[in-house]
Amino acid sequence: MANRLTQTTSPYLLQHADNPVDWWPWSPEAFEEARRRNVPVLLSVGYSACHWCHVMAHESFEDAALAAYLNEHFVPVKVDREERPDVDAVYMEAVQAATGQGGWPMTVFLTADAEPFYFGTYFPPEPRHGMPSFRQVLEGVTAAWTGRRGEVAEVAGRIVTDLAGRSLAHGGDGVPGEPELAQALLALSREYDEKHGGFGGAPKFPPSMAVEFLLRHHARTGAEGALEMAADTCAAMARGGIYDQLGGGFARYSVDREWVVPHFEKMLYDNALLCRVYAHLWRATGSDLARRVALETADFMVRELRTTEGGFASALDADSEDARGRHVEGAYYVWTPEQLREVLGEDDAAFAAAYFGVSEEGTFEEGSSVLRLARTGPDEDPARVADVRARLLAARGDRVRPERDDKIVAAWNGLAVAALAETGAYFDRPDLIERATEAADLLVRVHMGDTARLCRTSKDGRAGDNAGVLEDYGDVAEGFLALASVTGEGAWLDFAGFLLDIVLERFTGENGQLYDTADDAEQLIRRPQDPTDSATPAGWTAAAGALLSYAAHTGSEAHRTAAEGALGVVKALGPKAPRFIGWGLAVAEALLDGPREVAVAGPVGGELHRTALLGRAPGAVVAAGEVPGGAAEFPLLVDRPLVDGAPTAYVCRHFVCEAPTTDAEELERGLGG
Numbered sequence: 044m045a046n047r048l049t050q051t052t053s054p055y056l057l058q059h060a061d062n063p064v065d066w067w068p069w070s071p072e073a074f075e076e077a078r079r080r081n082v083p084v085l086l087s088v089g090y091s092a093c094h095w096c097h098v099m100a101h102e103s104f105e106d107a108a109l110a111a112y113l114n115e116h117f118v119p120v121k122v123d124r125e126e127r128p129d130v131d132a133v134y135m136e137a138v139q140a141a142t143g144q145g146g147w148p149m150t151v152f153l154t155a156d157a158e159p160f161y162f163g164t165y166f167p168p169e170p171r172h173g174m175p176s177f178r179q180v181l182e183g184v185t186a187a188w189t190g191r192r193g194e195v196a197e198v199a200g201r202i203v204t205d206l207a208g209r210s211l212a213h214g215g216d217g218v219p220g221e222p223e224l225a226q227a228l229l230a231l232s233r234e235y236d237e238k239h240g241g242f243g244g245a246p247k248f249p250p251s252m253a254v255e256f257l258l259r260h261h262a263r264t265g266a267e268g269a270l271e272m273a274a275d276t277c278a279a280m281a282r283g284g285i286y287d288q289l290g291g292g293f294a295r296y297s298v299d300r301e302w303v304v305p306h307f308e309k310m311l312y313d314n315a316l317l318c319r320v321y322a323h324l325w326r327a328t329g330s331d332l333a334r335r336v337a338l339e340t341a342d343f344m345v346r347e348l349r350t351t352e353g354g355f356a357s358a359l360d361a362d363s364e365d366a367r368g369r370h371v372e373g374a375y376y377v378w379t380p381e382q383l384r385e386v387l388g389e390d391d392a393a394f395a396a397a398y399f400g401v402s403e404e405g406t407f408e409e410g411s412s413v414l415r416l417a418r419t420g421p422d423e424d425p426a427r428v429a430d431v432r433a434r435l436l437a438a439r440g441d442r443v444r445p446e447r448d449d450k451i452v453a454a455w456n457g458l459a460v461a462a463l464a465e466t467g468a469y470f471d472r473p474d475l476i477e478r479a480t481e482a483a484d485l486l487v488r489v490h491m492g493d494t495a496r497l498c499r500t501s502k503d504g505r506a507g508d509n510a511g512v513l514e515d516y517g518d519v520a521e522g523f524l525a526l527a528s529v530t531g532e533g534a535w536l537d538f539a540g541f542l543l544d545i546v547l548e549r550f551t552g553e554n555g556q557l558y559d560t561a562d563d564a565e566q567l568i569r570r571p572q573d574p575t576d577s578a579t580p581a582g583w584t585a586a587a588g589a590l591l592s593y594a595a596h597t598g599s600e601a602h603r604t605a606a607e608g609a610l611g612v613v614k615a616l617g618p619k620a621p622r623f624i625g626w627g628l629a630v631a632e633a634l635l636d637g638p639r640e641v642a643v644a645g646p647v648g649g650e651l652h653r654t655a656l657l658g659r660a661p662g663a664v665v666a667a668g669e670v671p672g673g674a675a676e677f678p679l680l681v682d683r684p685l686v687d688g689a690p691t692a693y694v695c696r697h698f699v700c701e702a703p704t705t706d707a708e709e710l711e712r713g714l715g716g
Contacts, residue, residue: 048121054502055091055121055126067119069122074157077154083160084118087104088148088151090125090147099148112178112182116185125450129559129567132559136571137202140205142163150166153199154199158568159202159203217614219614231272240277242276251317255323255626258324259662260632263660277324282302283302283303284297291340291343293317295308304413306361311456314343315458318344321340324337326469337470338472341467348447354485357448357449357455360447375442377405380396454512457520464528483538487538489504497515498511513559518585518589519539523535531666531668542589551605555608557587576626581626584630585626587613591633591638596678596679637662639663641693642692644668647667651692655710657711694710694713
């Protein structure tokens with residue numbers, strides 16, 4: 044069978060190209076085929092690093108007999124949720140409404156009009172744990188379709204009507220103020236795990252955006268409790284198994300509340316967000332641990348995720364081949380005492396076992412252990428630790444590596460650009476700034492092309508067919524703005540402006556509402572609109588942050604008004620669900636602080652410029668450059684001369700400017716240093 048998925052750019056879809064299932068990509072042609080054959084559509088949504096997606100593929104989609112039944116009675120459609128977050132969001136909302144939970148793989152049965160009528164996630168090959176087998180589900184849906192079509196149509200119509208009635212009204216309600224942010228902090232403190240750090244119980248996800256809010260709140264108000272929650276959470280994650288103690292970088296989440304055993308897939312977005320958070324924690328506290336983790340995470344992204352085109356790949360798989368040739372989760376990362384002895388010898392193996400928490404009984408499967416910092420203290424020998432870590436990392440390099448999803452996602456690369464640019468500037472690593480610039484160049488060259496309209500993904504330098512969604516515009520603009528502040532190159536400010544003008548024109552509704560898709564995008568059964576942060580900033584809050592920063596750079600009232608309108612949702616949701624709108628709260632902190640506008644007339648990379656970048660004022664924007672007699676790269680530098688021939692910093696907030704200063708210490712004090 045000539046599988047249609049071979050023509051796609053998605054690594055996830057390409058993983059299924061050899062299935063006996065006659066897959067279609069999401070397309071009008073697939074639904075026309077369902078209408079022609081008078082059969083339902085089976086929509087299967089997943090992503091390449093998803094462990095249970097692989098399991099269901101091996102158990103069901105590679106089974107010839109099951110595939111034959113599926114092909115006869117359905118039009119099977121496979122979707123990469125990372126390429127089509129709009130499709131994923133619409134049907135995940137239906138799954139969660141119907142079942143109370145969701146996740147991937149997501150399995151949805153649709154009419155030829157794309158209306159859902161039956162839902163699920165993973166289905167096993169035979170009945171187990173109260174779940175029907177996938178074959179039973181297929182047969183049951185077929186029976187309903189052929190024998191109770193009226194009932195199916197009624198259910199589908201009811202679901203679509205319910206989804207259509209869920210448009211948000213959170214816009215134009217006023218911006219969040221001090222009371223809402225204080226209530227959000229109180230709500231976070233109630234959910235805080237004082238023993239293990241983080242929020243809530245298992246499974247526990249890295250709360251990067253909530254931590255950014257806490258750091259900004261402390262910078263603005265001096266609230267020590269906020270800084271303590273942020274620092275303790277970051278320390279607990281950095282010492283835990285969720286952090287790769289040998290190679291750097293974070294896994295997607297911890298299956299336990301103690302951060303010991305991760306779900307081993309590594310996502311670009313987590314590492315970009317956490318790299319930036321740890322760099323900001325170092326900026327606030329000077330913590331050696333925060334500095335190390337920020338740099339190791341940046342180096343991990345460059346070493347493991349950077350593609351030949353200069354962008355950053357989406358993910359590393361959780362699974363890989365173990366010593367016995369089995370494809371299992373975590374095989375690349377876990378250790379037994381015997382494996383330590385083989386690499387290190389008896390003495391150093393005993394030291395490593397105690398230091399990294401490796402035991403005979405193990406913390407993972409089959410007596411293996413996830414490395415974590417089980418024992419640290421002032422009496423540990425840093426040289427010995429570094430030697431042991433290097434030898435184990437070298438030995439791990441001989442194992443079968445996890446597969447990499449080489450798809451470039453615009454939004455996640457925008458997050459990586461911001462993280463690498465700032466980390467490079469803070470720690471005098473110009474190579475990281477170069478990597479950020481190369482990724483930004485790829486986004487302009489391939490993802491924006493000649494139209495300045497973003498495409499969502501690319502692979503091997505080839506742009507995908509899927510239009511960018513709101514998070515792409517918001518996060519890429521955020522990356523460009525951070526790069527502009529670090530490099531002093533005003534072109535990045537201009538590129539951000541192009542994207543944000545499209546947000547104003549194509550993604551904005553009444554009363555400050557934002558939509559996840561453009562008004563000229565493919566029409567689904569409803570136009571997706573979700574302001575809540577999940578593993579990444581929501582498109583809504585990402586756009587709000589970029590709009591606010593751009594307005595501070597340029598003085599654009601239209602962009603600031605749009606940012607304030609979008610933040611109405613934070614006023615409504617922040618006090619009730621702060622964990623799920625952390626980036627929106629962080630943006631609100633910037634709004635309350637100004638944000639401050641810092642213009643440095645002087646050399647890029649000079650003392651005043653570096654001091655401005657290290658300022659802790661929430662969301663402050665920085666423009667730097669020398670403009671003697673020439674055109675300024677940034678609006679903030681216009682009419683900002685040197686004072687007495689010396690580099691000079693100008694700081695303004697809330698339409699009031701302070702006296703210019705040539706003194707770095709004075710500037711540091713003025714920016715919360």
